[in-house]
Amino acid sequence: MCATHQQQVEVLHVDDDPDFTELAKGFLERKDSQLTVETATNTDEGLQHVSDRPPDCVVSDYNMIGMDGIEFLETVREDHPDLPFILFTGRGSETVASKAIAAGVTDYLQKDSGVEQYELLANRIQDAVEAQRGAEQVTRQEQLMRLTELAGDTGGFEVDLETGAVLLTAGTRRLVGLPEETQITLEEAINFYHPDDQADVRQTVIQAAETGDQTRGSWRLQTTDGEQRFVDVTITPATEGNDTAIVRGAFRDVTEQRAREQKLNAEQRIIEQALDTLDSLFYVLNTDGTLRRWNTKALELTGYTEQELAEIHATELFAYDDRETIRDAIETTLVDGQVVVEAALLTANGECRSYEFTGRQLTDADGNVTGLIGIGR
Template structure:
């Protein structure tokens, strides 16, 4: 069911008002026409609770002519469609009407076909008015959402130039939004990261379904380099946006924490690899997790093979029952020192004195088994 179109027709000729109302409502079954013979009274209706989708007005009226009426309507509703439907036509009036911002200018007369033309003009003007109003509301809703976001939200054009920047940007990027608008977003990206960021942007430009995420260094307003993470969406076809929406957050602290963790892990791995004895950390079920190079060299397996083998495969068959028992004891909270024969990939058995203990979290829940293995002078027959 189509929405009704409410029209306010103002003309000092009552007979013409009645005829126009009849013809318009006959031509357009969803059109509702209200009439008024006095422009001042029409303005009172606009100032009240009544709402209209279009104004149709004569030009030559006592007390207030059509263009003065148009100006008064524009003060109240600047974008409300206004059609000047007059019998007093001239190039001068038409020019003045167009300059004043009238939506349509149409002369009376020409038989009943003129009312069909008027109905079509009203219909088109209202459709455009409603579409623009919805577009404006959508923009306002969208702006309200992004302005209250804790992330920086920017809209870029196809060249990567800032068209809009949310208030949160100043706290994240270090620049007032108005300083960024009109500048290229790529100018602030570290030279070593710029090409990768541009590549991600081009992917989004070429395929609107792609929503790339980029992590890069950005020159903050204080002159330092901050690590940012941005996610872009191509919304060029959305009339409420008409650009690329880029959500950005500062991940400098997380990046530095990861870097520190990476460095600590590298140091830990280097320390483990420097041990002459074998060292291992396994999951609570005994499957391999981390180990040092001495253990991998002894076993002869690749890293992938080490991860995929069940724990019993690392030991001679006659020691596997003991290994299962050790795992149970460790789960019971004991630290176990035992001797067993390690079975290498080549089939060689190497006697080792091993230790095993359970690492737990703050709640006492098992996290991992860890231990160390040292050479033993015991012969295979002397192994317990």
């Protein structure tokens, strides 16, 4: 899996100053919502954390009681040679830096008094984790392609941007219908896509090469026998220095999935249309009493908008004297399975209307209660 800033990053910050670790944790998590920071106030605690649940990155002070940051790094490296490790220390010197580099530190950053240091640290953490995840992907690419092909109609490919040559895995060739001996160029590969999708495919490859970022797309693929298939494609650039010479990717045949989704959507539309023809108020509540679904009649009778109903608790739709009754009815339905109750519905303009409500417990496939469903007449 290629790293992006959209992925959550778990950070372990080790420093024997608990006030500083908590301060840094707060700043980092506010600066970057993708960062989740755990803290340890000594190296023993830090080593235990790394052993129990290795983080995506370790940030450590240097000058600590007992084991210093370099010794801590060396110990971590024994079992985790590639784990990103940033030395974040107030004691900066060429000697410390050279020792850290020799011990395999990923990055070295001196503490400062300003809040800008946390933004810099957050960036260094993300850079270190992205580099590590990217390296893992490159080394595992061949294995991952084989594994994904075993999972179903999935293929892999590699494009040499300088020559335009394309390498295809066996799964790709099977899906497209290309013999093993047939070699194709990038433009020839793009021609296998639907004419209306080809420009987007080409631009997505260019974007991956120019930005160095992983890109994705969903397009229509035309096989050699004229069949049209829907594929989800992920394109990942492989950089050499500052240049992207190769892009690698994988795609999954989602044709059957698309067909199932279209069928479900069609059935969903039929259900929604049927519910909207009811002359009664239809509703679905979550277990906390908030509204999950309703029909058009519910909007007409209450006078609320879609957005307002989505943000309201069911008890707020009733006259004040009936709210406790409704609250009890909801709890009874969730526990016992069914209830019938009469109450005054309170509309958005303050009008009260008497209704009889019949509610039934709603469960998932495993029998877990997920809410309740009901009709108001």
